[in-house]
Amino acid sequence: MVRDMLNDPGQWFAFAWSGWTTTWPTQLLAIIWILWVISWVVASFWSGQTKKHVMTWDSLRYRFPILAGAILFLPLTGKVLGEKPLWQFGNLGIYVLACLVACRDLVHMVGENSSRTFLVERDHAQGRPSGH
Amino acid sequence: MTPGPYGLVRHPIYTGLIAGMLVTGVAVGTVTAMLGAVLISLGMWLKARMEEGFLTAELGADAYGSYCRRVPMLIPFLPPT
Numbered sequence A: 001m002v003r004d005m006l007n008d009p010g011q012w013f014a015f016a017w018s019g020w021t022t023t024w025p026t027q028l029l030a031i032i033w034i035l036w037v038i039s040w041v042v043a044s045f046w047s048g049q050t051k052k053h054v055m056t057w058d059s060l061r062y063r064f065p066i067l068a069g070a071i072l073f074l075p076l077t078g079k080v081l082g083e084k085p086l087w088q089f090g091n092l093g094i095y096v097l098a099c100l101v102a103c104r105d106l107v108h109m110v111g112e113n114s115s116r117t118f119l120v121e122r123d124h125a126q127g128r129p130s131g132h
Numbered sequence B: 001m002t003p004g005p006y007g008l009v010r011h012p013i014y015t016g017l018i019a020g021m022l023v024t025g026v027a028v029g030t031v032t033a034m035l036g037a038v039l040i041s042l043g044m045w046l047k048a049r050m051e052e053g054f055l056t057a058e059l060g061a062d063a064y065g066s067y068c069r070r071v072p073m074l075i076p077f078l079p080p081t
Helices: A002-007 A010-016 A026-044 A057-073 A075-080 A090-125 B012-028 B031-059 B061-070
Strands: none
Touching: A026 A090, A026 B012, A057 A075, A057 B012, A057 B031, A075 B031, A090 B012, B012 B031, B031 B061
């Protein structure tokens, strides 16, 4: 199987894009998250440079649970473990939950914008170039 | 007065991210997705707490402390901590 995947990179994509990301309507959730990641990456090209923090031992306290959580959250983890959902919401339920996730994206964007506005105003008040 | 979402919670970006993760975990309905969402939320909460240390140093204990006493950390309308 691994040899086949090495010969055909498309199979890696098929493996990663599997499980709940391929079945409608839960696929809608994956699409919303992907659109959010794309908007985040695109926005990073014109947003202010963030202050770089070196990785410290202290930061591992939050990096480790985020990394472990991200691995568990990936659809392929559930697929590898042969997991079945504990419940099914049905189409309407998933559409309502997808609306909540989309609203979350809105909160995130407004938060980012407010944060940027605050920093620009603070830098302006302190007479230093904008950026954080 | 603190305008916008920063008047509701001190870390609206993390609030949104945590809410989205938890809702997605519940919608998918698998144990790994829900456990993953909870772990990511825990990590975000720890990160927010660590950033509050930086913010206190940057903005001053008086100014940031006063903001912390007025506005809850992550969950809107909860008593500030």
